Amino acid sequence: MTVWNLGSINLDHVYRVPHLPAPGETLAAEALTSGLGGKGANQSIAAARAGARVAHIGRIGADGGPAGAALAEAGVDVTHVTRSAQATGHAIILVDAAGENSIVIHPGANRDQQTAAIDAALSGAAPGDTLLLQNETDAQVAAAGIARAAGLRVVYSAAPFDADAARAVMPHVDLLALNTVEATALAAALGTAAGALPVAELLITRGSDGAWYRGPNGTVAVPGVPVTPVDTTGAGDTFLGWFAGRRDVGDDVETALREAAAAAALQVTRPGAAAAIPTRAAVHRFVGTK
Secondary structure, eight states: OOEEEEOOOEEEEEEEOSSOOOTTOOOOOSEEEEEEEOHHHHHHHHHHHTTOOEEEEEEEOTTOHHHHHHHHHTTOEEEEEEEOSSOOEEEEEEEOTTSOEEEEEEOGGGGOOOHHHHHHHHTTOOTTOEEEEOTTSSOHHHHHHHHHHTTOEEEEEOOSOOHHHHHHHGGGOSEEEEEHHHHHHHHHHHTSOGGGOSSSEEEEEOGGGOEEEEETTEEEEEOOOOOOOSOOTTHHHHHHHHHHHHHHTTOOHHHHHHHHHHHHHHHTTSSSSGGGOOOHHHHHHHHHTO
């Protein structure tokens, strides 16, 4: 089985600040680090470190060589990462002393996806494989339609949240993943309760309170793993990528959720996004100490 991910690839610039700035305030950063990020790249690395075979579909600019190399080094197949005339996407991330963040994204090449290239990539997929999608690229609806027609399971993370984008792709989605704020906003936009969103499977992450899943066989809730966060950037991506990866290799829902919660908890104890995603061995050691 394979997890195919039409996902963003960003160059992250992370500034440590004493607090998130108020409107009109100028702050001096205490530190700066740069590295691979983007919801798509984070989720691909998480799924790969969870033990899944992962193929990333995406676009980078002429400046994106290091990002592609970092994905490959993490065990992700980058055959279908292609070059765009636009600059590689990038994110400006502010992280405060409590580990909370504020993020500005420039989409760049992430919004220059080519439907023909997506179709060509997914021609190598097999029925039962997984397609991951997020809202940091374009062409989600086209990709979801191609995947559904080929018998893939479509997993969609409705983040960054956009009600119209979610509404457009949901008819093709098997599993919809949101955090509590996104779930409330989408439910309001659709005129329904958050727990009744019209998809076969629904996953709502609740930060330190864990996660809740609804599927054909009922609901499953798992608690969060208590930690002292250093940087929460990429925590939701780690959770969903890990969950999708473990489901793709055959774990049941509860087992996959519990391991994903542990992976996300360990990830936030480290600075950075993609670079902070743990190995599966590290997750198992971490759980053993709890």
